[in-house]
Amino acid sequence: MCRACAQDHRAALSCRERIGDYLARLPLLSHLAPEEVEELTAASCPRELCDGQWLFAEGEPADRFFLVRAGQIVLFRQSADGRECIVAVVGQDELLGEEQIFDEHPVRSLNARAVGPTALLSISRNSLRRLVDQSPTVRHAFLQTIDRRQRLLLDHIERLTLQNAQGRLVAYLLGEAKLSPDGRRVRLRIPKHALASHLAIQPETLSRVMSRLKASGKIREERGSMLLDTARLREDLEPAENLGPSWGCPGPPPGDDTLRRPGR
Template sequence: MDNDVLRQAPLFSSLDDEAATALRTSMTETGLRRGEVLFHEGDAGDRLYIVIEGKVKLGRSSADGRENLLAILGPGQMFGELSLFDPGPRSATVTAVTDSNFASLTHDDLLKWLDGRPMVANSLLGQLASRLRKANDVVADLVFSDVPGRVAKALIDLADRFGRTADDGVHVHHDLTQEELAQLVGASRETVNKALADFASRGWVRLEPRSVVIHDIERITRRAR
C-alpha cells in the first residue's frame, strides 16, 4: 500500500507525505477471500479498517436469524472507527463480498499518530458525523419511503460508488445476490424483485447477474426521492 492508496480514504485524503508515511508504518495489511468473515457482531475489537481492494458487507442478525445489511463498502472506505473511541463489542458482522484487502490501525496507534495533528482529529469527527447522518437517513427511508423508492435510492448509491459509465448507461457491478440486495433496502426479496422488474419493464434498467445497467439515471433518481 502506498500513500496514494491511503489517501483514498476520506479521513486521510488531505495528508501530506510525512503524515501518510508515518501512518502507514503503524498499519497492518490483511486479506480475505470472497465469503470469509473478518469479524462477527459481538466480537471484541479495537481496530479501524480501510478497504484497499474489493467489497465488503456490514450486516446484523436478529434473534430469530433474520439478517439486515447495513452497508456495502468498497476501496477507500473505512469501518470499525467506533471501536477507536468506544472499544467494545463489534456492532456488525463484516463479510467479504469479493476477494478483498484491508489496512488496519489499532486504537493505541491511532491516538499516538493523532497527537499533534488536530486537523486529522477534526476530520475523523466529521466522518463519524457523516456516518450518523446516513444512519438517520436510513431510518427515515424505512418510515417514509416505499420499497421501489428505497430500491431506486440503493441503485443510485451503488452507481455513485461502483458504477462505470458506458454508451448504453451506467454499469453497476455490485456483486450482491438478490437476497443481499433485499437485505440492503430492508424488504423481502420478492418485493425488491418486483420493483426491479418494474424498472426493467419501463426501460430504466437492465438486470444482469450481480449487476445492473441503469439506462435512465434521471428517472431512477426521481423515483428515489
C-alpha cells in the first residue's frame, strides 16, 4: 500500500472510530451492543451544511435519518406565496425524522434548513430500522422520544391557541430557560424573524413585546444572551400556560395577536 493510500486508510479508520464513539454516547443508542454500533457506524456518513442550506424538502423520500452533531436545523412548512411557518428547531445530539421509523413508505412531511454552519451524521434508514426491530430497548427508546415530541406538539398548540403574543413569548423563553444550567439564561437559537414565525406573530409585534419585557426588568440582556427573572415571568402565566421547550406545529395565521382565554 502506497504511503498516500495508507494515510487515507488511517484517516478513514479514525473517522469511523469517532463516529462510533459518538453514536455509543447518545442516550437514544446507548444500549446498543458493540457490534450493533459498528453496523450503524458503517451505515453512517458525515455531512455539513452552510447557513440557510436546505437538508431536505417536503414530499421527498425519507430514506435517511440525520443526527445533529453541531449547529441547528429548522423544520418548517411553506405556503404557496412563500410564507414560512417554523414548526421546530432541532439542536445538538437530536435526531431528525424518528417519528417515521415505523412507516413502510415514509416521505418528508416538512422542509429542513440549516441555521448557521451545521454538522450532521446521515444514517441509513434501513440499518436503523433493522436495529429498532431487533432491539426492544432501542425500540422503547424511540417510542419514548416520539411520545415526548407528541406531547410538546400539544403544548405548542395550546400555546398558540390560548395565549396572546406576550404569553407565547414568555412561555417560549421559560421553556428555553429550562435547557440552561442555571435555569435563567437564554440564548436565542434562531433569528428573531424565525422565532416570530414559530410563535405565529408578526416580527414587529415580537419586537414590541420584547421591548416591553425588557423595560419592566423581567428580561435583561447580558453578554449576547438574555437573563430572565423567571419568578416574575411565571406570574404572567397561568399554571397550564407555563409550558416546556418548544417543538411545535403550525398555529394561527402570522400576525394574529387576538386569541386569549375566554373572559380575559
